[in-house]
Structures are given as C-alpha cells and as structure tokens.
Amino acid sequence: MNRPASQVRAQLTVGLVATVVFVAAIAPLATDMYVPAFPQVADDLSSTATQVQLTLTTFFVGMALGQLIGGPVSDQRGRRIPLLAALLAMTVASIVCALAPTITVMAVARLVQGFAGGWAMVIGRAIIVDLASGARLVRVVNVIAAVGGIAPVVGPLVGGLILQLSHWRVSFWLVAVLGLAMTLAALVAVPESLPRERRHAGGLRNFAAAGRIVLANREYVGYLLVTGAAMGALFAYVATSAFVLQTMNGLSPAAYSIDFAANAAGMTVAALIAARLAGRVATRKLILTGQLAALTAGIAMLTGALWFGTPLLLAISCFFVLMTAQGLIIPNGSALASAAVRHHPGTGSALQGFVHWVTAGTIAPIAGLGGEHTAVPMAALITLGAAVSLTGRQLATSQRH
Structure with a gap:
C-alpha cells in the first residue's frame, strides 16, 4: 500500500x-x-x-x-x-x-x-x-x-x-x-x-559504479557533450561581450545592459517555443537547428574578428543568434540526456551539472586571454563549442541507426 x-x-x-x-x-x-x-x-x-x-x-x-x-x-x-x-x-x-x-x-x-x-x-x-x-x-x-x-x-x-x-x-x-x-x-x-524501493545504495564505490553505468550510455554522453559544449560557447560570450561591445565598439553601459537583456530574452523565447513544440517536432531536430545557428554565428564572428575589426552590428547580430540558439540546445539536450539514464536520475543530473559548471569556470578566463581589444579568442571558442556540440549530437543519435 x-x-x-x-x-x-x-x-x-x-x-x-x-x-x-x-x-x-x-x-x-x-x-x-x-x-x-x-x-x-x-x-x-x-x-x-x-x-x-x-x-x-x-x-x-x-x-x-x-x-x-x-x-x-x-x-x-x-x-x-x-x-x-x-x-x-x-x-x-x-x-x-x-x-x-x-x-x-x-x-x-x-x-x-x-x-x-x-x-x-x-x-x-x-x-x-x-x-x-x-x-x-x-x-x-x-x-x-x-x-x-x-x-x-x-x-x-x-x-x-x-x-x-x-x-x-x-x-x-x-x-x-x-x-x-x-x-x-x-x-x-x-x-x-523517490520512494524507498527506487533508491540506490550510497557510498563512493556505489556512486562510482552508477557513474560508470551512466557514462557507458552513448546517448547520455552524446547529449552531455551537446550541452557542455554549448555552455562553453555561452560563457565565452558572457565573459567577453562587455569588452567587445563597450571597450571595442563604444557602446554605453546602459545600451549594453539593454542588449544583454535582449539576448537573454531571445534564449528564453526559444526555450518557450521548444516547450510548445515538444511532442510535435522531434527534439533532436530542434537541437540541430540551434547548433547550426550557433555555428553560423561563431564563424561570422570569427571572420569579423580576424579581418574586419569586429564591427558593432555584426557583433550584436551574432550574439543574439548565439544566445537564442542556446535556448534550443541546452534545455532540450539536458532533457534527452536525463531521459537516457532514467534509472540513475540523480547521478545523471549530477554529472550534467558538474560538466556545465566546470566548463563555465574554465572557458570564461580563456575567452579573455587576448585582452580587452580582440574578439578572436572568444569567437574561436564559440565556433569550437558549436562544432563540438554537433559532434555530440552525432554520437548520441548514431546508436539509433
């Protein structure tokens, strides 16, 4: 009972x-x-x-x-x-x-x-x-x-x-x-x-065993890569966008705050649209759409940083596309990763969170290595993140064929 x-x-x-x-x-x-x-x-x-x-x-x-x-x-x-x-x-x-x-x-x-x-x-x-x-x-x-x-x-x-x-x-x-x-x-x-009958034994050894089970799941690892790489691209933007828009392009702090809010709003709207489409459009297709948009934004940003001095309009446009794309990639990728390891939801969520925040803490300082007057490291990290995220999706879906 x-x-x-x-x-x-x-x-x-x-x-x-x-x-x-x-x-x-x-x-x-x-x-x-x-x-x-x-x-x-x-x-x-x-x-x-x-x-x-x-x-x-x-x-x-x-x-x-x-x-x-x-x-x-x-x-x-x-x-x-x-x-x-x-x-x-x-x-x-x-x-x-x-x-x-x-x-x-x-x-x-x-x-x-x-x-x-x-x-x-x-x-x-x-x-x-x-x-x-x-x-x-x-x-x-x-x-x-x-x-x-x-x-x-x-x-x-x-x-x-x-x-x-x-x-x-x-x-x-x-x-x-x-x-x-x-x-x-x-x-x-x-x-x-979580009823008692569904709980797992504790201890470091059992956690390691659960971790091995979770990481042996190719679909989970693929979507972990999808979201982890997308988080890397996102935090490359967060860490350096103020320098790109204010120091390099002369945007005022107030204008930067408005642009930052608009980008966050784009990410929010994309996630809400994905929620409405759940069950109607394949989640993998929504993720792919976001990944291709992020990759396009990264390549355009890198091109502008290398050869055109990172013009303001290009930077604003690329940042908006990038952040909106994350609203399709990260929530959907996280949901599919969790669904792939339903028997170990705590461990699966723990590894996701660990990877996401380690990525955030690592990428943020790397993105700023070039100093306040170049967007090349940031643009390269965004492009790399989008490419790695695409690789993760391929890994996650390859076992279906």
Whole structure:
C-alpha cells in the first residue's frame, strides 16, 4: 500500500515546478547581482581585483562539486530532506557573505554558497525526472529554462539598483531572504518523489559504479557533450561581450545592459517555443537547428574578428543568434540526456551539472586571454563549442541507426 500512496503524493504540480524554477535561478542571481559590485568589494575588504574575481571562481567550483555530490546522495537518501538541508546551508552561507570581514572569509563562504546551491539545483532536476517522461519531460525542462532565463536579466539590474540605493552587502542579504523563501516553498510544494524501493545504495564505490553505468550510455554522453559544449560557447560570450561591445565598439553601459537583456530574452523565447513544440517536432531536430545557428554565428564572428575589426552590428547580430540558439540546445539536450539514464536520475543530473559548471569556470578566463581589444579568442571558442556540440549530437543519435 505504501507505493501507491507515495505515487499519489508525488505529482508534478505547478507549485512544484515553480519551486524548481526558483531554485534554478539562484546561481545567476547570486552571481549577477554581485558582479557589478566588484570595485566596491575590493575597496571595502582591502583586496585586489584578482582576489575579488577569485570569489566568483570559488562559487563556480562549489556549484560543480555540489552537483556532482548532491545527485548521488539524493539517489540514496531521497530528494526532499537533502533539498531542504541544501537550501538552509545556502541561506546561512549567504548571511556569512553579507557579514564577511575579509576577502578570505568571503571566498570560503562563496564556495559553500555555490556548493549548497549546486546541491539544491541538481536535486530539483532529479525531481522533475522522477515525475515526468517523454514529451512532458522535454516540455517541463524547457519551461524551467525559459522562466529561469529571466534571472540573468534581472540579476545585474537588481545588483545595480542596490548599489545605487544602498550597499553591496544588501545583495547577499537579499539572496539569504530568497534562500529562506525557497526553503519554505520546498516545505509546502515539494513532496518526496523517490520512494524507498527506487533508491540506490550510497557510498563512493556505489556512486562510482552508477557513474560508470551512466557514462557507458552513448546517448547520455552524446547529449552531455551537446550541452557542455554549448555552455562553453555561452560563457565565452558572457565573459567577453562587455569588452567587445563597450571597450571595442563604444557602446554605453546602459545600451549594453539593454542588449544583454535582449539576448537573454531571445534564449528564453526559444526555450518557450521548444516547450510548445515538444511532442510535435522531434527534439533532436530542434537541437540541430540551434547548433547550426550557433555555428553560423561563431564563424561570422570569427571572420569579423580576424579581418574586419569586429564591427558593432555584426557583433550584436551574432550574439543574439548565439544566445537564442542556446535556448534550443541546452534545455532540450539536458532533457534527452536525463531521459537516457532514467534509472540513475540523480547521478545523471549530477554529472550534467558538474560538466556545465566546470566548463563555465574554465572557458570564461580563456575567452579573455587576448585582452580587452580582440574578439578572436572568444569567437574561436564559440565556433569550437558549436562544432563540438554537433559532434555530440552525432554520437548520441548514431546508436539509433
């Protein structure tokens, strides 16, 4: 009698999906609200720009590790309790960030904040995989990505507004309040979605065994490559677009913010369109459409950077096409990767999150190696990312023939 009861409780409700969206937004919010305050943080904590930048790196490292570990633990212990614990830990870490007296304390607190946030995000994805499949899974993942895409637009605007009206520490108090709100939302809206009879034994050895099973799945690995490479292209843009548009082309900060928001909106609209088309158009075709668009944008951008000085109109157009394409690639690729390893959703989600955030933390500094006055490294990484993503799709679909 226990199994039917658990299935009745664990339904994919609007409240549950909204809570997962809320959790998924924490990374861009915790990052983008903070980035505009870097100069003030350096002054207040008597640190260098490099040391402040390190607090962003520790956050990304924490995100990657949190997702790698949180997924398998939730496969063993269930989803609800680990999720609540992670949200509370993230709230406490955010408070420590708000009170940090030194840059060292800030860096450590950001590591914990990222770890707990990554832990919560991977469990949120696993819950969706527990409760949805097929076209419904693709639709829900795209909706989550589309609504979550608002966060990168809102984050910098809120952060900038906070700096205008108050102090940079307020942004961390806001994240702490949001963490507490997420905890309450999870208490109310998120049931246990993984019954005891479907849980896997824990321990490092069993996690390694589950990881080997997941990574032995060619379709999963292919779509992991699809999304990981697309994330690389995306973060090459995020890391350098301000230099390309402002330093090289003279765009004002306000105009850049508008363009950044428009690109994020393009990504959101693309994900919403993909959600509407789920079950009508093959998801693999939507991914291919996005990949070809991203590759075209990368090649055009690289051509302009090498021979034409990266003209403004070309850069704006390529960035918009690239970001819109990611709305077709990343959510759909993630959904198909999760669907390929339904027996190990936590481990599958953990490896996805780990690869995505390691890629983000690695690509961002590489894209800026050429300095503030060339777009060649960034354009080359975008083109390479699109090409590798296409290779991943070929790997994922080759076993069908």
